[in-house]
Amino acid sequence: MRIGELAALSGMKVVTIRYYETTGLIAAPSRSRSGYRMYRPEHLQRLTFLRRCRELGFSIKEIRELLSLTENPRQSCASVTTIAARHLEDVRSKLDDLQRLQQALDGLVASCGTGRVGDCKILHALATMPA
């Protein structure tokens, strides 16, 4: 199949697929006589894997690690769990940050609404809040 179809099936953009090729995340496919990239089902599988990883927030670097682990299937699966668990920790920590942030913003947004900028509580809070 051509790159457009692959993009539609995998849920990635055409440009992203080409970008992943230049960075080595997917292998360069064979080309048609006129130079079009021609893909096979394995490519779709690979891209689906990549899309899922990205949706779960794994970095390209982490994905590379996961991919290199899949290279030889007899390795222990513990390293996979390690990567996933570490990433989960990152996510939890970001979640905490965002929750605190949401509360702060909640307070901020509630504090004002109708005055003049000169005595806006939001701006005042932003200027004076401590670290």
Place this chain on the structure above:
Amino acid sequence: MRIGELAALSGMKVVTIRYYETTGLIAAPSRSRSGYRMYRPEHLQRLTFLRRCRELGFSIKEIRELLSLTENPRQSCASVTTIAARHLEDVRSKLDDLQRLQQALDGLVASCGTGRVGDCKILHALATMPA
């Protein structure tokens, strides 16, 4: 004060302060005879404002909007609230995403741990999960 002291007091890095100057977020300060940037308390106030905004996740573009609103204090404060409320919505939505993500990762990490990569449930799940 010099840039190092300003950095220490404001909680920003020296390079970031210079970067903010080149992008116009803060005014260029006067210089000492030898070319050192010399800052005054207003600069500290401005930087504190900037740091707070960044900590709350406002983009540089949003901060610019907020700053331009502070230019004339007689404007209605409603636009400030609009920006903050819109940002709060963004944060809430990211929070939702992360929560779903955390659950997915929880399941993933729980599903495996001791096998070989060849039959790792995490990798399998990543390869086959639907959109």
Place this chain on the structure above:
DNA sequence: ATGCACCCTATAGTAGCTATATGGTCAAGC
């Protein structure tokens, strides 16, 4: 006078794409 912390500029790099410019390919319709 020498060491050290601090300051300066300019330039390139980071992640993960996205956008722009310019041009070739291919099937359908007239």
Place this chain on the structure above:
DNA sequence: GCTTGACCATATAGCTACTATAGGGTGCAT
């Protein structure tokens, strides 16, 4: 047979918000 339009190609620059690197000057203490 020719055009139209969707699709494909490459190369290059741009995005956010910084960070890193290279190469050099300043100011104070020992």
